[in-house]
Amino acid sequence: MSNAIEIRDLEYRAGKTFEVRDLAVNVPTGAMYGFLGPNGAGKTTTIRLILGLLRPVRGRITVLGSEIPREAARMLARTGYVPEAPHLYPSLSVDECLRYHAAFYPTWDWKWADELLGHFRLDRTRRFVTLSKGEKGKLMMLQALAQRPELLVLDEPTDGLDPVVRRDVITAVLDYVAQHNATVLISSHLVHELERICDWVGVMDNGRLVAELPMHAFKSGIKRLRVGGAPALPGDTPFVLLAREPGDGAFETWIVRGWQSPMTQYFDGVGATVREVIDLDLEEGFVELLRTFRGPARAS
Amino acid sequence: MCEARAAAVLALAGLLAAAPVAGQAASDYGAHVARLHGEQQRLLAIAREADRYLPAGDTVRAGALTLIVPPALGALARSSAPLAWQLLEAKFGSKARLVAPLEIILQQRGVPAVSPRAPNAVVRAVTVPPEATSDVVAPILARIGAAAINTSQDSALQRWLPWTIDPRPQPPERYGEVYVELATAPWTAVRSCYAGDIAACGRALGLTVGANPLDSWYGIEDRRRLVDRASATWGLRRLPETRACLQQGDAAECDAALRTVPAEFVSPPLGGVARGLLTDVALELGGHGAYERLADGRGPIAARLVDAAGVPTDSLVRVWRARAFADAPRPITLRRAGAWAAMVWAVTFACLGLRSTRWR
Amino acid sequence: MFRQMLYTQWKWSRLLIVAGALAGFSIPLLSVRPLGDPTVAGYAIGMVLSTVGAYGLLYPLLAGGAGLMLALATWGPDHAGRHVYALTLPLPRWHYALLRFGAGAVLLSGVVAGVLLGTLVAVASVELPPGLRAYPFALTLRFALAAFVAYGAFFAVTAGTNRTAGFILAAIAGLVLAQVMVSAAGSDVGFLVHVVARLFLWPGPLEIFTGRWMLIDV
Numbered sequence: 001m002s003n004a005i006e007i008r009d010l011e012y013r014a015g016k017t018f019e020v021r022d023l024a025v026n027v028p029t030g031a032m033y034g035f036l037g038p039n040g041a042g043k044t045t046t047i048r049l050i051l052g053l054l055r056p057v058r059g060r061i062t063v064l065g066s067e068i069p070r071e072a073a074r075m076l077a078r079t080g081y082v083p084e085a086p087h088l089y090p091s092l093s094v095d096e097c098l099r100y101h102a103a104f105y106p107t108w109d110w111k112w113a114d115e116l117l118g119h120f121r122l123d124r125t126r127r128f129v130t131l132s133k134g135e136k137g138k139l140m141m142l143q144a145l146a147q148r149p150e151l152l153v154l155d156e157p158t159d160g161l162d163p164v165v166r167r168d169v170i171t172a173v174l175d176y177v178a179q180h181n182a183t184v185l186i187s188s189h190l191v192h193e194l195e196r197i198c199d200w201v202g203v204m205d206n207g208r209l210v211a212e213l214p215m216h217a218f219k220s221g222i223k224r225l226r227v228g229g230a231p232a233l234p235g236d237t238p239f240v241l242l243a244r245e246p247g248d249g250a251f252e253t254w255i256v257r258g259w260q261s262p263m264t265q266y267f268d269g270v271g272a273t274v275r276e277v278i279d280l281d282l283e284e285g286f287v288e289l290l291r292t293f294r295g296p297a298r299a300s
Numbered sequence: 301m302c303e304a305r306a307a308a309v310l311a312l313a314g315l316l317a318a319a320p321v322a323g324q325a326a327s328d329y330g331a332h333v334a335r336l337h338g339e340q341q342r343l344l345a346i347a348r349e350a351d352r353y354l355p356a357g358d359t360v361r362a363g364a365l366t367l368i369v370p371p372a373l374g375a376l377a378r379s380s381a382p383l384a385w386q387l388l389e390a391k392f393g394s395k396a397r398l399v400a401p402l403e404i405i406l407q408q409r410g411v412p413a414v415s416p417r418a419p420n421a422v423v424r425a426v427t428v429p430p431e432a433t434s435d436v437v438a439p440i441l442a443r444i445g446a447a448a449i450n451t452s453q454d455s456a457l458q459r460w461l462p463w464t465i466d467p468r469p470q471p472p473e474r475y476g477e478v479y480v481e482l483a484t485a486p487w488t489a490v491r492s493c494y495a496g497d498i499a500a501c502g503r504a505l506g507l508t509v510g511a512n513p514l515d516s517w518y519g520i521e522d523r524r525r526l527v528d529r530a531s532a533t534w535g536l537r538r539l540p541e542t543r544a545c546l547q548q549g550d551a552a553e554c555d556a557a558l559r560t561v562p563a564e565f566v567s568p569p570l571g572g573v574a575r576g577l578l579t580d581v582a583l584e585l586g587g588h589g590a591y592e593r594l595a596d597g598r599g600p601i602a603a604r605l606v607d608a609a610g611v612p613t614d615s616l617v618r619v620w621r622a623r624a625f626a627d628a629p630r631p632i633t634l635r636r637a638g639a640w641a642a643m644v645w646a647v648t649f650a651c652l653g654l655r656s657t658r659w660r
Numbered sequence: 661m662f663r664q665m666l667y668t669q670w671k672w673s674r675l676l677i678v679a680g681a682l683a684g685f686s687i688p689l690l691s692v693r694p695l696g697d698p699t700v701a702g703y704a705i706g707m708v709l710s711t712v713g714a715y716g717l718l719y720p721l722l723a724g725g726a727g728l729m730l731a732l733a734t735w736g737p738d739h740a741g742r743h744v745y746a747l748t749l750p751l752p753r754w755h756y757a758l759l760r761f762g763a764g765a766v767l768l769s770g771v772v773a774g775v776l777l778g779t780l781v782a783v784a785s786v787e788l789p790p791g792l793r794a795y796p797f798a799l800t801l802r803f804a805l806a807a808f809v810a811y812g813a814f815f816a817v818t819a820g821t822n823r824t825a826g827f828i829l830a831a832i833a834g835l836v837l838a839q840v841m842v843s844a845a846g847s848d849v850g851f852l853v854h855v856v857a858r859l860f861l862w863p864g865p866l867e868i869f870t871g872r873w874m875l876i877d878v
Contacts, residue, residue: 053747055659069658077750087745089737091671103664104749483791483878484705494791628878634795634802642805642868649812649865656757656819660743 004029004183010059020207034198035187042207043187080144084155086136090129105147113146134165154186195282210293222285223259226276242292357414364397369406383438391467392591399445442467463576475627487569488519506568507602523554582609666763673733680726681774688782691715695786716873727810734764735818776800806868
């Protein structure tokens with residue numbers, strides 16, 4: 001499977017501190033890739049690097065086959081972008097915004113733009129600055145979709161929007177992807193939103209990629225185990241031991257990834273018992289993942 | 301120089317005295333003026349007395365030109381004075397000796413002042429900048445000397461020529477001024493001169509004078525304009541002859557109105573600069589001894605100029621007019637070199653703008 | 661692309677352009693008013709030329725002001741949005757800047773057109789006395805060149821980053837400070853004067869602004 005976005009050994013520095021380091025990201029073509037991470041993790045910075053808005057210190061970025069930032073213009077012709085903050089010109093009306101944007105994209109689909117305009121219930125004559133936050137978000141999404149991109153890069157597109165608007169926006173994206181098999185990179189700190197729509201997830205924290213895996217593996221893979229009689233040194237485990245914490249009495253709590261039921265045999269082999277296997281939802285799994293990534297209680 | 305300080309004191313006194321003077325009757329005003337004049341003479345005498353206590357400077361002479369200088373400026377004076385004298389002799393010939401009573405005191409900031417030598421000398425002071433060289437100072441000295449020589453001209457020549465004949469060559473801008481005057485003056489004779497009528501040029505320059513100069517210089521419309529102008533300056537509107545002149549255009553009434561204003565107001569149509577440059581042309585054409593012939597001549601000004609120049613009036617005026625037209629100020633609206641430079645700069649700035657960086 | 665660029669810039673700067681064009685149209689008419697006065701014409705040509713010359717000071721001011729305001733209006737909205745939108749459009753930066761510059765130049769021509777129209781109407785509306793000539797095309801061309809020099813210079817500065825603008829300001833401040841210190845130390849070296857002279861004397865960039873701007877002259 002080819003990758004729509006490939007990042008290797010990326011490093012970016014802003015000021016005296018590192019923002020992104022040793023970053024490697026692979027967004028498969030046709031995937032809906034959720035970019036997860038807490039605030040300040042580096043998600044927006046990474047997106048800006050992908051789009052050629054920032055110049056990396058080192059590393060390689062390839063988007064839709066184009067090297068970035070050298071071939072950014074060619075790539076941007078095939079990429080729809082919705083930033084976190086509204087970026088259109090405030091004094092232009094909705095109609096003027098669309099006409100201005102359309103002038104730069106030969107693939108612009110006016111028919112569909114008009115359909116979306118009606119679907120989003122946007123008034124053509126209103127100036128951008130007078131639109132509500134939700135309306136602005138819808139207009140930016142409309143622009144990104146109507147240019148018929150191969151890649152959609154959405155930076156927290158539903159942040160601050162009410163549930164109705166959020167649903168409208170996500171539905172439009174899903175419809176587009178279903179029809180055109182486009183690749184979507186969507187960043188958010190709203191785990192549950194991504195859980196529903198993404199088939200790949202990349203977790204970022206403190207400028208580094210913590211994990212990158214299919215969504216189903218991420219959802220099902222992280223468990224909390226209550227282990228009794230746990231060995232001091234776990235040795236080779238068939239799962240990934242993310243963390244172990246002393247529990248109450250003789251039991252410890254183990255956070256593991258990649259757990260499957262037959263793996264209880266391991267505990268039999270080391271003389272321990274698994275008292276309980278607790279499923280974590282995506283958000284809990286995300287929190288545990290970050291905690292183990294950041295904290296001192298990492299498994300050796 | 302103490303005389304300068306005395307003059308400043310007098311000016312201040314005059315300012316302070318202005319308030320009481322306002323509103324006085326004419327006789328009181330005259331008495332006040334006389335009092336101020338007496339005060340001026342007294343202050344000048346005090347200044348001259350004070351000058352006696354200044355240190356004596358070095359005396360530098362070149363021909364009839366005398367400089368009094370502090371020792372620190374001795375070298376400068378010794379190199380400048382001969383150059384100045386050469387300029388004066390070349391222009392004025394034997395009349396250059398008329399500068400003999402003049403003592404020019406050189407001064408410089410930071411250098412102690414010196415006193416003049418002769419008690420009855422005509423004293424002029426010149427302050428030179430610190431880096432001044434003889435190339436700069438010599439023409440200044442020559443100009444001062446020329447002013448002194450010009451005061452010895454007879455009253456007829458001085459009345460016609462309100463201009464100091466300068467030994468220095470005139471810059472083209474001066475002739476440019478004459479061209480502008482020819483092109484823009486409202487007087488009929490001047491406009492005809494501009495159009496090429498040499499005889500009109502002579503009238504406009506005041507070279508043709510009959511019993512009534514106004515007949516030569518100004519037509520009836522010109523005289524009405526003159527009276528209109530004079531009315532504003534000299535308050536002639538109340539005079540019946542003014543009304544008759546302005547309303548009916550009666551030449552005699554206009555003349556009568558103009559006779560009530562000072563004579564300097566009624567002068568040839570072309571101003572002092574034009575007449576001065578005509579004189580310069582005459583002296584240049586006349587070569588050696590030209591100024592003596594002009595200064596010593598008597599009779600009409602035109603004849604004296606012809607005598608000085610050695611050419612007829614028409615020829616003299618033609619040369620003068622040709623120079624004015626040759627040095628006409630070029631319309632400065634757009635110079636080709638400036639236009640090209642501006643285009644290059646506009647393109648350069650545009651190219652710099654195109655280098656706007658992507659990285660923000 | 662260019663049409664849309666032109667439209668959006670017109671929208672941002674139309675008040676400036678209209679005001680500039682009106683000012684450019686009015687200055688020549690005001691400057692020749694004395695010539696239209698029958699009591700003045702032919703009597704006080706010197707005064708007429710002085711009036712024309714006095715109003716002439718407004719041309720370089722208008723040219724410089726129009727160039728500056730238009731450059732600010734060109735880049736202002738992009739600066740406000742930190743250039744995110746502009747940089748995510750599918751064209752190289754230099755191409756984008758060229759479109760912006762071109763659109764601004766077209767709009768600036770509106771002000772120049774105002775001046776041209778004003779000079780032609782002014783000259784047609786008065787009778788010139790012999791000896792005086794009118795220079796509407798030369799004056800308008802000079803105005804156009806001055807306006808484009810100003811626009812180009814301010815465009816280049818406003819197209820740069822805050823850092824670039826900071827460098828420029830720091831350089832100017834440094835020159836002034838150095839001159840102050842040199843003068844305070846008692847030296848007569850006046851390099852600031854030389855720098856300024858280089859700007860205003862040919863072939864400096866500001867030479868086009870200097871001198872007399874006479875619609876009517878001898």
